[in-house]
Amino acid sequence: MNKRLIWVEDEHFSGWCCSVCPWGITAPRLESTVAALAFNRVAQEDFDKHACVSALTQP
Numbered sequence: 549m550n551k552r553l554i555w556v557e558d559e560h561f562s563g564w565c566c567s568v569c570p571w572g573i574t575a576p577r578l579e580s581t582v583a584a585l586a587f588n589r590v591a592q593e594d595f596d597k598h599a600c601v602s603a604l605t606q607p
């Protein structure tokens with residue numbers, strides 16, 4: 549199963565989440581576009597490095 553980085557935003561949370569496991573990174577208050585782009589890059593790098601909890605989908 550391919551994991552995907554998905555943006556989640558509601559009253560209680562806004563940030564990037566993994567589509568197949570509980571991994572997530574909360575977005576801080578972003579003051580500028582530059583800050584947002586930097587955050588998105590960090591989120592992408594962390595996402596690429598994280599290990600999905602595959603126990604949920606495979607024995």
Ligand SMILES: [Zn+2]
Pocket residue numbers: 551566567568569570571598599600601
């Ligand atoms: Zn994951």
